[in-house]
Amino acid sequence: MPRRGLLLAAAGTLAAALPRRKARAAGPFGQLREDGPRPLPEFSFTDAEEQERRVADFAGTGLLINLWATWCGPCVEEMPALDRAQAALLGDGIQVLALSSDRGGRAVVELFLKDKKITRLGLWLDPRGAAGRAMGVRGLPTTVVVDRQGREMARLEGAAAWDTPQMLAAVRRLVGPPARKPAEDLSRT
Template structure:
């Protein structure tokens, strides 16, 4: 018999319980272990320069989105926590697009466009752009320790916060945090209104 917190538990029961968690999907293991991602704010710092590709294979940089807030999400189709949070990121893009905030979901899948298109179709992802980071340039430049990792970038191109792990990005609290960290959009100039 094993003794656990003053309760007597048969060794076989303890092993079965441990085996159940070990056999659980990774996202469930993370939740059970209390490893849900937490948005960690820091001092604003310039975003490092890195390139990524669009669906047509054209190279882009974060600087190609001047004046916009960005949620740079590093993910892959084979990453269970990434898969779990993608529908929330899709809804987040829908909620924030009119405010000049873009979700850059950068896939590290080596299958490229075909793998991501198939995944988007299967999961009903309709609002996220198809962005690729097949060589992991963004992951290295941002110093990501794992997937998913999401970096909140303000309208001035500075990293304001980061979250390692999955999150419910479309929750009212997270949407409010992203809006606050990104900052308000610049008012439209009179000549732009005409």
């Protein structure tokens, strides 16, 4: 077999052996890849009051974890859409955790959010990049969709229009419905 034929056959075999990813909600910037469910590793970050937080603190809440930095052009581009997505998803019990990896800390991120008029996203800090390392993130921005059981359901590497109806629907579907409260026992009235 000619050398080129061997290379093509090897490439085809390798491609067939790689795990297949389901590509879903395509936004104008990126593709949401559904690889889940898989366990979300433990990591910590800090809130606006510089208190340590963990993903476990949000048990039962759907999460859209966005890893970003003020110096990252695509990150800056998608921040307004994430802000609008937070407004749209909050009523569904879904929290956007935009974890900034800026080493300048709170002052840098706070000034950025104020300057860009980002008002709905909380101030979440991860200056050492612990979240990215724990989740095996390859670059910024990366966003991970976490269901109410704390499992990674999907991720998107790169910027996305998170506030589009298609992306919001995909996030809601992946996170799942909020837990229902038990119905009142009306037999005792």
